[in-house]
Amino acid sequence: MTDRSRILFVEDDDSLRRVAEYNLHRAGFEVAVASDGAEGWAAFQKDGADLVVTDLAMQKLDGYELLRRIKGVSPDTEVIIITAYGTVDRAVEAMKAGAFDFVTKPFEFDVLRLTIERALERRRLLQENTRLQSELTERFRPESIIGVSAGMERIFDLISRVAPTDTNVLILGESGTGKELIARAIHYHGHRKSGPFVAVNCGALPRDLIESELFGAQRGAFTGADHDRPGRFERATGGTLFLDEITELPTDLQVKLLRALQERQIERLGGQEPIAVDVRFICASNADVGQMVATGSFRRDLYFRINVVTIQVPPLRQRSDDIEPLVHAFLERYHAEKVVLEPETLAALKRHAWPGNVRELENAIERAVVLRENAGRITVADLPWEITAPAAAGVTASGPATAPANLPDGGIDFSSVEKSLLEQALRKAGGNRSRAARLLGMSRQTLLYRLKKFGISVE
Numbered sequence: 349m350t351d352r353s354r355i356l357f358v359e360d361d362d363s364l365r366r367v368a369e370y371n372l373h374r375a376g377f378e379v380a381v382a383s384d385g386a387e388g389w390a391a392f393q394k395d396g397a398d399l400v401v402t403d404l405a406m407q408k409l410d411g412y413e414l415l416r417r418i419k420g421v422s423p424d425t426e427v428i429i430i431t432a433y434g435t436v437d438r439a440v441e442a443m444k445a446g447a448f449d450f451v452t453k454p455f456e457f458d459v460l461r462l463t464i465e466r467a468l469e470r471r472r473l474l475q476e477n478t479r480l481q482s483e484l485t486e487r488f489r490p491e492s493i494i495g496v497s498a499g500m501e502r503i504f505d506l507i508s509r510v511a512p513t514d515t516n517v518l519i520l521g522e523s524g525t526g527k528e529l530i531a532r533a534i535h536y537h538g539h540r541k542s543g544p545f546v547a548v549n550c551g552a553l554p555r556d557l558i559e560s561e562l563f564g565a566q567r568g569a570f571t572g573a574d575h576d577r578p579g580r581f582e583r584a585t586g587g588t589l590f591l592d593e594i595t596e597l598p599t600d601l602q603v604k605l606l607r608a609l610q611e612r613q614i615e616r617l618g619g620q621e622p623i624a625v626d627v628r629f630i631c632a633s634n635a636d637v638g639q640m641v642a643t644g645s646f647r648r649d650l651y652f653r654i655n656v657v658t659i660q661v662p663p664l665r666q667r668s669d670d671i672e673p674l675v676h677a678f679l680e681r682y683h684a685e686k687v688v689l690e691p692e693t694l695a696a697l698k699r700h701a702w703p704g705n706v707r708e709l710e711n712a713i714e715r716a717v718v719l720r721e722n723a724g725r726i727t728v729a730d731l732p733w734e735i736t737a738p739a740a741a742g743v744t745a746s747g748p749a750t751a752p753a754n755l756p757d758g759g760i761d762f763s764s765v766e767k768s769l770l771e772q773a774l775r776k777a778g779g780n781r782s783r784a785a786r787l788l789g790m791s792r793q794t795l796l797y798r799l800k801k802f803g804i805s806v807e
Contacts, residue, residue, distance in 0.1 A: 353468050354378045356397035358388035358414065359430065360406045364453075368401070371457045377464075385409025389417055397425060399467055401460070404431040404438055404450075412442050419446045424474060426467040430455075493526070493533060494677050497667035503530065503659055510657050511537035516609070518654050519632040521661030524705030527632040528592060530659060535588040540628055543587025546580050551596035559601060559617050563608075566618040581614050584627045594631040594654065595646055606650045629654065664702040664709060671698055674706060678713040687717070688725040692776070696728050700735045721778060728776060729783040736786050767802045770795070779806045 355377045359365040365381055372379045380395065382388035386408040392400065400418055404411040415427045429450035431439040439450035448467040451460055493504070510517055511534045519527045528547060535545045553561050564579030581589060591597075597605065608614045609629060613622040631654045640646035664670065672694060679685050702708055716730040728736055769788065773795075777783035785795040799805075 352376065352378050353398040354380065354396070355464065356380050356382065356388060356392055356400045356402075358382045358385060358400065358402035358406070358411070360384050360403060368457070368460070371461070372464075375461055385411060385414040388414055392418060392422075396422070398471065399426045399428065399464060401428045401430065401464070404429050404442065412438065412445070415442055415445060415447055424471060426471050428460075428463055428467060493529060494673050495667065495670045496673055497662075497669040499662040499667050500670060503661065506657065506659050507533050507537065510534060512539060514540075514628050516628075516654050516656045517630045517659060518637070518657070519630065519659045519661060520637065521632075521634065522663045522705055523634045524707035525661040525663060526706050527634075527661055528590065530661065531588070531590045531630045531632065534630060535590075535628070538588075538628070540587050544584055545588050545590065546584035547590040547592060548580050549592045551593035555598065558597070559604070562601070563604065563614045564616040564619075564623075566616050576616070579614070579616065581608065581625045581627060582623065585625050586627075588628045588630060591629070591631045593633055593635075595633045595635045595637055595640055599645075599647070602647045602650050606647065606653060609650075609653050664705045665700075668698045671709065674709055675713055678710050679717065681710075682714055682717045684717045687720070687723075690725055690727050692728050693726050693731065696731060696736055721780075727778075728787065729778065729780060733786040736783075763802075766798070767804065770798055770802060770804055774804070774806065781806065 355372055357365065357368050357372065357379060359368065359381070360383055362383070365383065369379050369381050380391055380397065382391050385402070385406045388400070388402060389409060391397075400414070402411040402414050411429055411431075415429070418425055418427060423446075426448045427442075427446065429439045429442045429447045430453060431450050432453050436450075436452065439447070439452075443450065448470065449463050451463060493500070495501075495503070507530065517531075517534060519530055521527050531547075532545060535541060548562065550558065560577070560579065562579050562581060564582055565577050567576050591605075608625070611622075612626070613624055615622055637646060637651060637655075641648050641651050675689060675694070675697065676685070679687060679689070697709070697712075704711070712732055712735060715732060716726045720726050720730045770784075773784040773787045774781070776787055781795055781799075782792050785792045788795065790798075
């Protein structure tokens with residue numbers, strides 16, 4: 349044992365106390381000892397301990413009262429009770445009050461050591477869980493969602509208002525806008541943050557499995573159901589159930605979901621007994637749910653039940669102010685925070701319509717980081733062709749852009765203009781003809797033909 353955990357051993361039997369102190373030191377622990385409960389409590393108040401081993405029956409302050417005091421000020425400190433055979437009932441009461449386990453006198457030291465190691469491992473796991481929970485809370489806090497536009501500011505305000513409640517929330521927005529990120533922010537900013545966050549993509553589950561996935565199944569409910577299996581509702585108990593693409597649910601399951609929302613109870617597939625579920629519901633869809641209600645493809649009563657508070661996430665093309673901070677966040681995510689983003693590159697990103705929204709932007713930045721020609725900067729040529737070609741052709745998020753100049757009354761020398769554009773594209777592409785072709789919105793073969801036509805060499 350190499351863990352230098354601090355053990356406080358409280359025992360009024362001098363001989364047992366000395367033997368335990370010796371053996372615990374040999375096992376690699378840092379050990380403090382006390383001869384009764386009062387002395388043990390004073391030692392714990394002064395120096396603390398990772399784990400306390402205490403006799404149950406002692407003068408001045410018994411082990412049960414010492415346990416109660418320790419748990420009152422330090423709930424994550426594990427306590428092991430030592431008890432005589434005749435007081436096992438009291439040791440069981442101590443476990444109900446928070447003790448990890450008990451050992452009966454006389455005991456082998458190896459038994460005590462293994463019990464201590466199990467207790468310390470549980471303490472470590474609980475501390476790790478607390479740390480991870482804290483990291484998740486920090487990661488998904490509303491302030492961690494990137495956006496400076498007015499639309500995102502409204503969303504931040506809504507998150508802060510609904511998170512502390514159990515109100516049902518419906519998040520609407522196009523695919524890739526970050527609906528699940530918002531749902532997680534609501535969960536980890538609320539009082540259920542220590543509970544599970546269970547996400548279900550209703551559109552990704554096969555029709556013949558979706559009911560058992562959501563509500564669970566009893567043994568024998570269908571071929572292959574050889575044991576009882578809890579569904580997503582039960583696994584989310586105490587936390588949040590996030591139903592993404594809820595409009596993909598078949599009509600018959602919409603009825604069952606409505607009943608679960610109303611009664612806070614479910615029945616497993618093949619089961620007869622209702623099962624209580626304590627969950628917070630957040631739903632999302634990229635469809636026009638109101639239109640689906642009007643056409644009868646989505647139940648009106650279910651819509652009103654899930655739509656207590658609606659969060660409408662605007663598409664990225666409507667919040668160009670968010671593109672630059674998002675890009676810098678993605679550069680940092682892919683360890684390229686020192687890479688310079690050229691102004692022309694940012695302009696091209698802002699011109700793009702982003703049909704895939706934030707997800708598409710992240711993919712574009714990751715690709716540019718990996719494939720960039722210059723280690724210190726990202727140019728327009730490093731962006732995917734579907735972003736640069738429409739930009740070069742004069743297409744923006746709102747449609748075709750106006751020409752760079754009005755046609756003068758006296759006309760122009762079109763050949764000169766064409767030659768100038770070809771030369772500019774080659775310069776911007778660093779001589780790379782494939783990238784130059786993408787900048788001009790034409791094929792590589794067409795570019796080669798035109799370069800030959802004007803006698804333009806790459807050099």
